[in-house]
Amino acid sequence: xxxxxxxxxxxxxxxxxxxxxxxxxxxxxxxxxxxxxxxxxxxxxxxxxxxxxxxxxxxxxxxxxxxxxxxxxxxxxxxxxxxxxxxxxxxxxxxxxxxxxxxxxxxxxxxxxxxxxxxxxxxxxxxxxxxxxxxxxxxxxxxxxxxxxxxxxxxxxxxxxxxxxxxxxxxxxxxxxxxxxxxxxxxxxxxxxxxxxxxxxxxxxxxxxxxxxxxxxxxxxxxxxxxxxxxxxxxxxxxxxxxxxxxxxxxxxxxxxxxxxxxxxxxxxxxxxxxxxxxxxxxxxxxxxxxxxxxxxxxxxxxxxxxxxxxxxxxxxxxxxxxxxxxxxxxxxxxxxxxxxxxxxxxxx
Amino acid sequence: xxxxxxxxxxxxxxxxxxxxxxxxxxxxxxxxxxxxxxxxxxxxxxxxxxxxxxxxxxxxxxxxxxxxxxxxxxxxxxxxxxxxxxxxxxxxxxxxxxxxxxxxxxxxxxxxxxxxxxxxxxxxxxxxxxxxxxxxxxxxxxxxxxxxxxxxxxxxxxxxxxxxxxxxxxxxxxxxxxxxxxxxxxxxxxxxxxxxxxxxxxxxxxxxxxxxxxxxxxxxxxxxxxxxxxxxxxxxxxxxxxxxxxxxxxxxxxxxxxxxxxxxxxxxxxxxxxxxxxxxxxxxxxxxxxxxxxxxxxxxxxxxxxxxxxxxxxxxxxxxxxxxxx
Numbered sequence: 001x002x003x004x005x006x007x008x009x010x011x012x013x014x015x016x017x018x019x020x021x022x023x024x025x026x027x028x029x030x031x032x033x034x035x036x037x038x039x040x041x042x043x044x045x046x047x048x049x050x051x052x053x054x055x056x057x058x059x060x061x062x063x064x065x066x067x068x069x070x071x072x073x074x075x076x077x078x079x080x081x082x083x084x085x086x087x088x089x090x091x092x093x094x095x096x097x098x099x100x101x102x103x104x105x106x107x108x109x110x111x112x113x114x115x116x117x118x119x120x121x122x123x124x125x126x127x128x129x130x131x132x133x134x135x136x137x138x139x140x141x142x143x144x145x146x147x148x149x150x151x152x153x154x155x156x157x158x159x160x161x162x163x164x165x166x167x168x169x170x171x172x173x174x175x176x177x178x179x180x181x182x183x184x185x186x187x188x189x190x191x192x193x194x195x196x197x198x199x200x201x202x203x204x205x206x207x208x209x210x211x212x213x214x215x216x217x218x219x220x221x222x223x224x225x226x227x228x229x230x231x232x233x234x235x236x237x238x239x240x241x242x243x244x245x246x247x248x249x250x251x252x253x254x255x256x257x258x259x260x261x262x263x264x265x266x267x268x269x270x271x272x273x274x275x276x277x278x279x280x281x282x283x284x285x286x287x288x289x290x291x292x293x294x295x296x297x298x299x300x301x302x303x304x305x306x307x308x309x310x311x312x313x314x315x316x317x318x319x320x321x322x323x324x325x326x327x328x329x330x331x332x333x334x335x336x337x338x339x340x341x342x343x344x345x346x347x348x349x
Numbered sequence: 350x351x352x353x354x355x356x357x358x359x360x361x362x363x364x365x366x367x368x369x370x371x372x373x374x375x376x377x378x379x380x381x382x383x384x385x386x387x388x389x390x391x392x393x394x395x396x397x398x399x400x401x402x403x404x405x406x407x408x409x410x411x412x413x414x415x416x417x418x419x420x421x422x423x424x425x426x427x428x429x430x431x432x433x434x435x436x437x438x439x440x441x442x443x444x445x446x447x448x449x450x451x452x453x454x455x456x457x458x459x460x461x462x463x464x465x466x467x468x469x470x471x472x473x474x475x476x477x478x479x480x481x482x483x484x485x486x487x488x489x490x491x492x493x494x495x496x497x498x499x500x501x502x503x504x505x506x507x508x509x510x511x512x513x514x515x516x517x518x519x520x521x522x523x524x525x526x527x528x529x530x531x532x533x534x535x536x537x538x539x540x541x542x543x544x545x546x547x548x549x550x551x552x553x554x555x556x557x558x559x560x561x562x563x564x565x566x567x568x569x570x571x572x573x574x575x576x577x578x579x580x581x582x583x584x585x586x587x588x589x590x591x592x593x594x595x596x597x598x599x600x601x602x603x604x605x606x607x608x609x610x611x612x613x614x615x616x617x618x619x620x621x622x623x624x625x626x627x628x629x630x631x632x633x634x635x636x637x638x639x640x641x642x643x644x645x646x647x648x649x650x651x652x653x654x655x656x657x658x659x660x661x662x663x664x665x666x667x668x669x670x671x672x673x674x675x
Binding site for chain 1: 550551552554555556557558559560561562565570573574647648649650
């Protein structure tokens with residue numbers, strides 16, 4: 001992990017671009033009947049105040065697992081087996097369960113994907129919105145309800161005074177997602193993790209939800225970690241991107257730079273598979289194969305089986321994430337070959 | 350709400366009639382009351398008089414028609430044994446059973462929630478195994494055996510509690526201790542299962558993400574969701590308690606409806622038996638309605654929309670959903 005050590009963490013709080021989250025060398029293992037499987041391996045990135053970091057990847061690449069590990073919400077079968085997760089300079093992995101609970105909700109908010117199953121079906125949304133205030137600020141039920149109404153107003157739910165006592169199943173998908181977001185930002189956390197917040201929603205609602213997230217990020221100067229598989233969302237919303245593959249970071253850097261000049265064959269393959277100006281009838285480009293199963297990750301590069309550029313070196317030695325351009329890192333032995341405008345096919349031949 | 354009640358009453362009327370017809374016929378299979386109430390050397394004339402006096406000389410169908418005619422006028426017949434109104438006897442015995450059953454169920458539910466939740470926190474952990482053993486044992490031991498062993502150990506050998514009767518708090522210990530076992534054992538299993546699945550639900554993660562403590566997660570979030578399935582089973586178990594009450598009340602001389610029922614069968618006191626069965630069936634009917642209402646209270650998704658929320662919804666539909674103010 002070639003994370004350049006700088007002094008961002010010591011800057012005055014509240015200043016934009018201050019590093020809020022610094023993840024380094026994060027390993028997550030899953031217990032299975034046939035032994036431990038490494039689901040996330042040596043992942044690292046930083047998220048800055050007022051900015052959005054996108055964790056981009058296919059399903060099963062470990063991006064959600066990484067998010068849960070940061071938030072301390074891993075399933076009982078999974079556990080963090082290495083690395084550090086520093087929130088404002090404090091390593092969350094070294095905290096006791098009680099200290100972590102103080103951070104959860106107050107300094108670190110998380111927005112889950114499926115708002116229908118995530119909201120507790122037996123409590124009115126107002127009770128669930130007010131819960132963080134009751135836990136962390138010791139507010140009375142009445143005062144918490146008032147805060148809940150204010151939150152609902154803030155995220156654009158019409159008639160919050162009458163809707164505050166309604167139950168989750170009485171709201172539409174988009175409204176439920178707004179409620180989840182309101183819950184996550186209730187106590188103005190420094191870090192907001194949004195785990196595929198729009199995947200379950202209609203396209204028009206998706207745009208509204210992304211607008212809301214952007215507005216809240218600016219108002220609160222929060223660092224946002226946005227987990228998504230949607231390249232368009234990343235291009236539109238994120239400042240930085242970490243492209244994940246098979247539990248590792250393949251490439252990361254500022255979104256514009258990474259998308260303009262990808263230096264990892266996986267990133268380049270992803271970008272080439274977006275049909276831009278494709279002529280009717282022409283073949284759509286795609287990445288052949290599928291990601292390796294976590295229990296048989298090959299020795300050497302994790303991407304070797306699908307990489308058009310794979311050579312002998314890739315089968316023997318796993319490339320480490322290294323600086324390939326100012327601010328941009330990639331985990332590829334042949335990153336330099338990609339620094340052209342040619343497509344992967346052209347580079348290969 | 351009223352529609353619901355009306356529907357329930359209509360749909361329960363037929364089963365009640367069937368129950369009465371069945372009991373009416375079965376009771377008469379136990380034999381002729383005359384052979385119990387008249388001296389052994391009674392003459393045929395005395396027997397005929399007895400039958401005529403009590404309407405037992407009529408054909409069975411005529412007796413039944415007569416009985417239902419009476420029931421419609423709230424006349425449930427008189428006891429052969431005491432000449433008292435059968436309904437009055439059943440109603441007098443009922444509170445004793447109700448007290449016994451209610452105390453037993455409350456105790457069973459409280460204990461089962463504690464033990465079941467404790468077991469669910471770590472599936473297949475030590476606590477889970479211990480509770481699984483205890484609950485299996487509790488649900489499987491026959492109550493008559495438990496009652497007799499209980500009397501032998503606690504009443505006779507140790508002398509801590511009386512062998513029977515209702516005098517004082519100590520008299521409650523053995524009947525309740527016996528009756529509570531089966532519902533407790535069964536409920537532990539249900540609560541454990543419901544809690545294991547509730548604790549795996551995504552809303553538990555949401556609660557934890559807000560910094561909720563373990564006890565808050567378990568009691569507020571998981572238990573409240575696990576309560577609905579547990580309630581359904583608790584209702585069935587309460588119905589089953591009637592069976593247990595017959596045995597336990599007889600053994601411990603508890604003057605409840607179970608004992609009255611057994612006595613009426615032994616004495617061929619048909620009217621009292623029928624009144625007891627009818628009253629028990631009615632109690633079960635009321636219990637089921639109460640459970641339905643509690644269910645709606647616990648799970649808002651099965652609650653019919655109240656007028657107020659319907660109005661709110663209509664208003665909601667009229668207002669176009671605006672996006673967040675920028």
